[in-house]
Amino acid sequence: MPQIEVNGKNYETDEEGYLINLAEWNMDVAKYIATTENLTMTDNHWEVINFLREYYDEYQIAPAVRVLTKAIGKKFGAEKGNSQYLYELFPYGPGKQACKVAGLPKPTGCI
Amino acid sequence: MLHIINKSPLSNGSLDSCLxxxxxxxxxxxxxxxxxxxxxxxxxxxxHEVMGKVKIHVLMPDLEARGLADRLIAGITPVDYGGFVDLVAASKNCQSWL
Amino acid sequence: MSEIKKFMFVNRKAPYGTIYALESLEVVLITAAFDQDVSLAFLDDGVYQLKKGQQTKGIDTKNFSPTFRALDGYDIEKLYVEKESLALRGLSEADLLVDVTVLDRKEMGKLMGQQDVVLSF
Structure with a gap:
């Protein structure tokens, strides 16, 4: 199984780079995965990442993009609850990229 | 003999047949x-009726998983995985009903 | 896809003992992306899927029951539970972790008959 090394510790990932054990996640791992995705993390990025982790904690799934967009809008306001905003933060898809940085599996139904 | 049942008694006949x-x-x-x-x-x-002739045990991690740990019928003995092993070891033979 | 069809997922298996319950839920989540008219029906042991208080640490299996509470966010709001199945198992609506509509067997049968597609798990 592929691994990534962060601060001298190894973390298992799947073939696409998603963390296997989400309990192992920490901010340094997130930052490392973000660099592999060519993302420069800002407060706005972290807001989405933390939101995703809370969502997963509550519902045990990574939300579909449509569901994420709606939920972000509900929590942070309409200027953030739209796909343009989320795709600017995560150009390759808020589902795939943000979930990867957040240490979550790929959203169910995400192709 | 130890009888091990793993199918829902409400949708499968193995517990009925065993009893x-x-x-x-x-x-x-x-x-x-x-x-x-x-x-x-x-x-x-x-x-309750069968408890007079056979001793009934239940694997608690499985009952907890199904959200029913607080509804255990009095008289049925809760066991953990270690207790499962002890039961098997103490029985002359056992049957896992399919 | 333009025409909206009525999809019903019929859940009749207890969680964890077999994979049906989890597989059904995954298919439901995927179907949600296609903007169809989705209903979930819980009959027989399927009603156990919605029991409150599931704790799966001891069986080293993922507890997917919280995911039923996410369905609302996926615009899946039609959850039906057969009254007789609950009663046989000593369960009531208050034992369930999501809001549902309780139907008797006749109403359930009628609802099934109104669907375009029924998927049984």
């Missing part, structure tokens, strides 16, 4: 069979 032929010994309910150990279902009366 039909068993006059004594022990029964261990695991996986979906643990629903038989929960209070309130239409099976509860039958469980």
């Amino acid at each position: 039909r032929v068993t006059e004594s010994g022990e029964i261990l309910l695991i996986e979906d069979a643990v629903y038989a150990a929960a209070k309130g279902s239409f099976l509860e009366g039958k469980m």
Whole structure:
């Protein structure tokens, strides 16, 4: 199984780079995965990442993009609850990229 | 003899069949069979009836997983994985009903 | 896809003992992306899927029951539970972790008959 090394510790990932054990996640791992995705993390990025982790904690799934967009809008306001905003933060898809940085599996139904 | 049942008693006949032929010994309910150990279902009366002749045990991690740990019928013995092993070791033979 | 069809997922298996319950839920989540009219029906042991208080640490299996509470966010709001199945198991609506509509067997049968597609798990 592929691994990534962060601060001298190894973390298992799947073939696409998603963390296997989400309990192992920490901010340094997130930052490392973000660099592999060519993302420069800002407060706005972290807001989405933390939101995703809370969502997963509550519902045990990574939300579909449509569901994420709606939920972000509900929590942070309409200027953030739209796909343009989320795709600017995560150009390759808020589902795939943000979930990867957040240490979550790929959203169910995400192709 | 130790009888191990792992199918839901409400959608499969293995617990029924086991009880039909068993006059004594022990029964261990695991996986979906643990629903038989929960209070309130239409099976509860039958469980009380058979407890006179056979000893019934239930694997608690399976009952907890199904959200029914607080409804264990009095008289059914809760066991953990270690208790499962002890039961098997203490029995002359055992049968896992399919 | 333009025409909206009525999809019903019929759940009749207890969680964890077999994979049906989890597989059904995954298909439901995928179907949600296609903007169809989705209903979920819970009959027989399927009603156990919605029991409150599931704790799966001891069986080293993922507890997927919280995911039923996410369905609302996926615009899946039609959850039906058969009254007789609850009663046989000593369960009531208060034992369930999501809001549902309780139907008797006749109403359930009628609802099934109104669907375009029924998927049984």
